[in-house]
Amino acid sequence: MTALLSLSGLTVDIPVAAGTLHALRGVTLDVREGEVFAIVGESGCGKSLTAAAILGLLPDSATLRAERMTWDSQDMTRMSRRQRMAMSGPQISAIFQDPLTALNPILSVGEQMTEGFLAHRLGSRSQARARAAELLEAVGVTPAERRMAQFPHELSGGLRQRVMIAMSLMCHPRLVVADEPTTALDVTTQVEILRLLQDRQKEAGLSLVLITHDLGVVAHIADRVAVMYAGEVVEQGSVAQVVGSPAHPYTRALLDCLPDLGQPERKLTPIPGVVPALTGDLTGCAFRNRCPHAHAACAGGIPWHRADTGQGYRCVLAPTSEEAA
Amino acid sequence: MLSFARDRILLSVCVLLTATFVGFLLLQASGDLAASLAGENASADDIAQLRQQLGLDQPLLLRYWHWLIGALQGDLGTSYFTREPVTGLFAERLGATLTLAIAALVISVVVSLPLGVFAALKPNSWVDGLLSLLALSGQAVPSFWLGLIFISFFGVTLRWLPISGSDTAMHFVLPSVVLAVSAIPALARLVRSGMIEVLSQDYIRTARSKGLPRHRVLMRHALRNALLPVISLTAVQLGALLGGSVIVEAVFAIDGIGQLTFRSIQRGDFPVVQAMLVFVALSYTVLTLVADLMNAWIDPRLRSRK
Numbered sequence: 001m002t003a004l005l006s007l008s009g010l011t012v013d014i015p016v017a018a019g020t021l022h023a024l025r026g027v028t029l030d031v032r033e034g035e036v037f038a039i040v041g042e043s044g045c046g047k048s049l050t051a052a053a054i055l056g057l058l059p060d061s062a063t064l065r066a067e068r069m070t071w072d073s074q075d076m077t078r079m080s081r082r083q084r085m086a087m088s089g090p091q092i093s094a095i096f097q098d099p100l101t102a103l104n105p106i107l108s109v110g111e112q113m114t115e116g117f118l119a120h121r122l123g124s125r126s127q128a129r130a131r132a133a134e135l136l137e138a139v140g141v142t143p144a145e146r147r148m149a150q151f152p153h154e155l156s157g158g159l160r161q162r163v164m165i166a167m168s169l170m171c172h173p174r175l176v177v178a179d180e181p182t183t184a185l186d187v188t189t190q191v192e193i194l195r196l197l198q199d200r201q202k203e204a205g206l207s208l209v210l211i212t213h214d215l216g217v218v219a220h221i222a223d224r225v226a227v228m229y230a231g232e233v234v235e236q237g238s239v240a241q242v243v244g245s246p247a248h249p250y251t252r253a254l255l256d257c258l259p260d261l262g263q264p265e266r267k268l269t270p271i272p273g274v275v276p277a278l279t280g281d282l283t284g285c286a287f288r289n290r291c292p293h294a295h296a297a298c299a300g301g302i303p304w305h306r307a308d309t310g311q312g313y314r315c316v317l318a319p320t321s322e323e324a325a
Numbered sequence: 326m327l328s329f330a331r332d333r334i335l336l337s338v339c340v341l342l343t344a345t346f347v348g349f350l351l352l353q354a355s356g357d358l359a360a361s362l363a364g365e366n367a368s369a370d371d372i373a374q375l376r377q378q379l380g381l382d383q384p385l386l387l388r389y390w391h392w393l394i395g396a397l398q399g400d401l402g403t404s405y406f407t408r409e410p411v412t413g414l415f416a417e418r419l420g421a422t423l424t425l426a427i428a429a430l431v432i433s434v435v436v437s438l439p440l441g442v443f444a445a446l447k448p449n450s451w452v453d454g455l456l457s458l459l460a461l462s463g464q465a466v467p468s469f470w471l472g473l474i475f476i477s478f479f480g481v482t483l484r485w486l487p488i489s490g491s492d493t494a495m496h497f498v499l500p501s502v503v504l505a506v507s508a509i510p511a512l513a514r515l516v517r518s519g520m521i522e523v524l525s526q527d528y529i530r531t532a533r534s535k536g537l538p539r540h541r542v543l544m545r546h547a548l549r550n551a552l553l554p555v556i557s558l559t560a561v562q563l564g565a566l567l568g569g570s571v572i573v574e575a576v577f578a579i580d581g582i583g584q585l586t587f588r589s590i591q592r593g594d595f596p597v598v599q600a601m602l603v604f605v606a607l608s609y610t611v612l613t614l615v616a617d618l619m620n621a622w623i624d625p626r627l628r629s630r631k
Contacts, residue, residue, distance in 0.1 A: 055534055088536030096534075101527040104546055106624050115545075116535035151625040164531075 003030035004175060004207050005054065009067035012049055012058065019279045023049050023062075025231040028304075031175065031207050036198070038210045038218040038239075040254070041228035044275060047211045050228070051179045054209065055094050056084040072174075089116045089171040095197075097180040099160035103152040109136075109163055110148030117170045128170075135166035139196055158189040165197060169204065176201070179211045194221055215258055219243050227251045230286035231278055237311030247305075247313040250287045285315065293317055326621065329628050333617055337610045344606035345396075345599075349389050352599060361593050362405060379405070396603065402596035404589075411600045414585060421491045422581035425573070426566035428497055429504035434559065437509045441516025442548065448521055456517075460510035468503050472576035475499045489578035500577040504570055508562050515558055519551030526550075553620050560616035564609040 012024040024046045031037045039047045052058050069076045071091065076084070096102040104112060113136070114128035123131070129148070136144035139162040141155075152160055161181065168176050181197065182190040198221045201208045210222060218225050218239060225242050227235040227250065235248040246252045256269040273290035276282065285291070288298035297316045306312040359376035360367075367375075376382050380391075395402065401411040444453045479499060480488035487496050523529065524547055532546040571583040582601070589597035621627040 057530060057533055085536045085538070088534055090536075094531070094534040096527060096531060098527060102531045104528040104532065104550070105626055106549055107546070108625075115537065115541075119535065119537050119541065153626050154629070167535075 002033065003070075004033045004072060005031040005209075006068060006070045007050075007054075007066065008069070009065075010050070010053060010069060011065045012046075012053060012062050013065075014059065014062045016279065022278045022282065023231055024053065025278075025282065027228070027231075027233055029226050029233060029236060031209055032224075033174070034205050034207055035223040036201060036208045036210060036221055038212060038222035038225040039228055040212055040215055040218055040225060042213060042275065045228040046231040047213075047228050048179055051094075051177045051209065051211050054175075054177055055092060056088060057094075086120070089120050089173065090122070091173055092175045092177060093168040093171065093173040095161075095164050095168045095176060095178040095181045098184040099157055099164050100152075100184065102164060103160055105152055107151075108148065109141075109150055109152065109155070113148065113163070113167050113170060116167075120171055122171060131170060132166070135169055136163070139163075139166045139200070141166065157185055158193065161185060161189075161193050162196065165193070165200060169200060172204070173206060175207045175209065177209045177211070180213070181210070182217065183212070183214075190217075197221070215243065215254060227254070230275055230282070232286070232314065234287065234315070235311075235313040237307075237309070241309060241311040245311075247307075247311060248287075248315050249291045249293055249317065251313075253290075326628055329621055330618060333614055337614045341606055341610050344610075345393070345603055346389060348602040348606070349392065349599060350385070352595060352602075353385060356593075358593060358595055392599070401600040401603070404597050405594050406592055411596050414597060415582065415600060415604065418580060418582050418585050421579050422567065422574075422583065424491075424497055425501055425504065425570065425579065425581065426563060428501035429508060429566055430559065430563050432501060432505035433508040433512055433562070436505065437512035437516055438555075440509075441513045442520055442543070444513070444517045445520030445524065445551075446543075448517075453517075456513070460513055463506045464510040466506070468507055468570075469572050469576055471506060472500070472503045472573055475503060476576070491579045491581075496577075496579075500570075500573050500579060503573055503576075504566060508566070512555065512558060512562070515555050516551060519554055520547060523547045523550045549623060553624055556616050556619050556623075557613075560612040561609070564605070564612050567608045568605045 007030070008028045010024055010027040011022070014021045014023050027046070027050055029037070029039075039050060041047050049058070053064060058064060064077070066077055071087065079087075103109075107115075110129065110132060113132035114125070117123065117128040117131060118125065122128075132148060133144040136142070136147055141147045141159055141162050147155070147159075147163075152163075155163065161184075165181075168178075178197065182193050185193060194217060197208065197210075210217070212218060222239050224238050225236070226233045227242065227248065229250050235242055235246065235251045242251060243255065246255060250271075253269070253271045257271065259268060260266060271290055276286055276289065283301070284299040285294075285302050288294040291298070300316075302314050302316055304312055304314050357372075359372050359379060359381050362379075363372045363375050373382075380388065383391075392402070399412060401415075403410055404414060407414070440456055444456045447453055476488045476499065479485050486498050487493070488499065490496050529542060529546055532542045537546075568583070568586075570581075571587050573579075574581045574583040575587075582604070585597065586601045588594075589601070617627075
């Protein structure tokens with residue numbers, strides 16, 4: 001299958017008071033047509049920044065470099081601001097974390113739903129309203145006509161996130177980037193929203209990049225997953241591979257933090273230590289100061305191992321490295 | 326929206342009644358009006374006669390009641406000095422003050438909106454720094470000094486504009502610019518800080534993610550939200566301008582409400598001062614009401630809040 005979005009060696013530097021923050025350090029990943037691709041990691045690992053880079057929403061002060069950054073085989077790094085703007089909506093759209101703050105408080109749901117559609121000249125005002133109503137119905141925001149006249153503060157958090165989802169689909173995008181779409185919601189609402197996202201994704205046949213810190217969510221709906229740590233991808237593969245037989249010690253550590261209802265006796269193991277600062281020059285494995293298996297070789301350059309199955313990871317450890325090399 | 330407006334209007338009427346009553350009390354408490362009007366050499370009989378003549382011997386509440394009934398019918402009494410009806414004295418001068426205030430306000434808004442937005446787009450850049458410096462100077466320069474400098478440069482040296490009186494529109498150019506210079510800094514700063522805050526909001530990122538043109542994100546999503554406090558401040562500033570800009574009116578020899586009030590306070594012309602008080606209270610109340618209604622029109626959250 002060909003990659004819809006392909007990132008290779010993506011780095012993002014942000015100037016901060018203490019120097020330069022190497023926020024992304026060579027992120028490499030491919031998102032294929034029609035798949036759900038999850039990016040997981042702890043806070044500050046760079047997953048949201050990866051989303052911002054894909055959406056073209058990096059802060060002005062950030063510098064982006066990439067060996068390759070292509071959308072449907074077109075080089076994104078050479079696109080003008082206008083070309084990127086034309087992509088936002090009809091090609092790539094976004095769902096953000098907090099539906100309470102992601103919608104403009106003074107514009108009605110209808111105005112916010114239709115403005116992108118109209119700005120991209122995809123049809124008339126009545127066509128825009130019809131499309132918005134149809135999508136709102138589909139995500140369960142009913143009655144759509146009345147909801148469109150309402151303002152964000154008149155809707156519950158769950159309803160607002162449904163509006164966000166419907167809004168992201170207005171211009172028939174091929175890729176939706178969802179940055180922690182359920183984190184700010186009640187647990188019961190989370191499941192509904194995830195199911196809804198998955199249904200919409202399947203029905204529209206679009207690709208979904210799902211940014212989350214929740215491996216449970218990943219196991220639930222993703223096809224493939226990339227695990228990020230300290231600004232780089234440390235493991236990547238199908239959900240069955242990464243969750244079923246994790247190769248990187250960090251992935252294993254993350255999985256050990258998850259409670260398992262089947263084994264209530266099992267103790268959860270927190271990961272000791274803290275994420276290293278990304279302002280200095282980082283060499284070797286960024287996880288080595290927290291890794292139970294760390295040894296001398298971890299301070300050197302860490303190659304990317306790729307197994308025949310497609311599962312890849314960045315670690316010098318032995319278990320599968322012979323067959324993977 | 327209608328019930329919101331009704332509640333606000335009722336509240337405004339209460340505020341207005343309270344303001345006039347308290348003002349009435351304070352003016353009465355400022356001393357024996359009859360004695361000071363009669364002069365140093367007046368006998369006790371003269372003062373008593375004057376007191377009776379002016380109706381100052383009646384109980385306070387009754388006097389307020391008479392005054393209120395009169396005021397509601399458009400009769401604000403007669404000046405102790407010129408013997409002219411107070412309403413007439415006001416009407417003659419209102420035009421000049423109103424023209425000056427509105428011109429100054431329009432200039433302030435037209436200048437401070439783009440300045441504030443521009444500074445907010447590049448916070449802490451050299452452009453922003455320059456604007457802050459200009460704003461600070463505008464606030465620091467006293468208006469009588471700026472007025473005199475303007476008169477000497479544009480009026481005397483260049484002979485571009487008239488320097489005194491209020492006969493033509495040209496007469497209002499210099500004084501309204503002087504007034505605007507003192508109003509612009511606060512407005513521009515408020516626009517700047519409001520825009521900086523709004524631009525960092527999540528919904529701005531959402532708007533950008535839709536691929537909307539930059540000016541649309543700025544005007545429709547950012548500026549409309551940043552405008553709410555600006556509208557309130559503008560109303561207060563216009564209120565202050567309507568109250569009469571005594572100094573600027575004096576410098577440019579404009580016979581407006583500010584001058585009238587200044588003279589009346591000096592002479593203890595009670596009916597005129599009381600009328601002035603009503604006028605200022607009424608201006609502020611109406612302007613605040615209009616600002617509240619405009620804000621509610623922009624922000625639906627204000628409408629539904631009880």
